[in-house]
Amino acid sequence: MAATESMMLALGTTAPAFRLPDSAGQPVSLDDIASGKRATLVMFICNHCPFVVHVREQLAALGRDYQQRAVGIVAISANDIEGYPADRPEKMAEFSRAAGFVFPYLYDASQEVAKAYRAACTPDFYLFDAERKLVYRGQLDDSRPNNGKPVDGADLRAALDALLAGRPVSAEQKPSIGCNIKWKPGNSPDYFAD
Numbered sequence: 548m549a550a551t552e553s554m555m556l557a558l559g560t561t562a563p564a565f566r567l568p569d570s571a572g573q574p575v576s577l578d579d580i581a582s583g584k585r586a587t588l589v590m591f592i593c594n595h596c597p598f599v600v601h602v603r604e605q606l607a608a609l610g611r612d613y614q615q616r617a618v619g620i621v622a623i624s625a626n627d628i629e630g631y632p633a634d635r636p637e638k639m640a641e642f643s644r645a646a647g648f649v650f651p652y653l654y655d656a657s658q659e660v661a662k663a664y665r666a667a668c669t670p671d672f673y674l675f676d677a678e679r680k681l682v683y684r685g686q687l688d689d690s691r692p693n694n695g696k697p698v699d700g701a702d703l704r705a706a707l708d709a710l711l712a713g714r715p716v717s718a719e720q721k722p723s724i725g726c727n728i729k730w731k732p733g734n735s736p737d738y739f740a741d
Contacts, residue, residue: 550598550691551668551727554738555684558718562587562679563663567623567653570640575651580619581679586710587619588703591661591671591728592652593626594642595633598725599669601692605700606670607647609707616711620650625661626669626729634729661728662736668725674706674716682710685720 566576581587590606592599599606610620622643626634636654643652655661664673674683683706690696706716730736 550724552722552724553671554665554667555722556665556681558681560681562675565660567655567660569651569653570636575653580621584619585617585677587675589673590622591625591666591669592622593624593634593669594638595631596669596726597692602670602687602698603646605698609700610649613707614649622650622652623655623660625655625658627731631729658734665738666728668723668727670725671723672703676710682716683720686723
């Protein structure tokens, strides 16, 4: 199973705005997710990636645990659905229901939002503070498919807990690892050449 690391967007970056449809076609914006929240978590995921499937229950648990604590949470899929029909919006709705997600799962058809976040893999995580400044980007935890480590969300939960408690988020952040985002032919972002 080939793995791609996240690009580790610069800490302090302002959350790029977006307005994307959910799997039912209803538009959801960053403002809808982040307004009035103490923190905002943006996750790039997809339906078919074994790395995402491996952590799916923990993603649902994060939603249940942190939305009650004034954290805005959203998941976005940017995969090319022509080449990867398992990631089509109707399949996203099924995936979200089966996982028990309590947060919106949006589709980035143009892949421009993924590019704005410099997203590289699924899953890829971005945590912003109340001013929408990036304080954490990196892995969920040390677990990977077949490595035997628990899927506990330790790294991301530590960042969330520090932020919500008013403590600095540790600058020691490990890249997320997963399947590469499935870019449309000719649409691969230039940041992979960095």
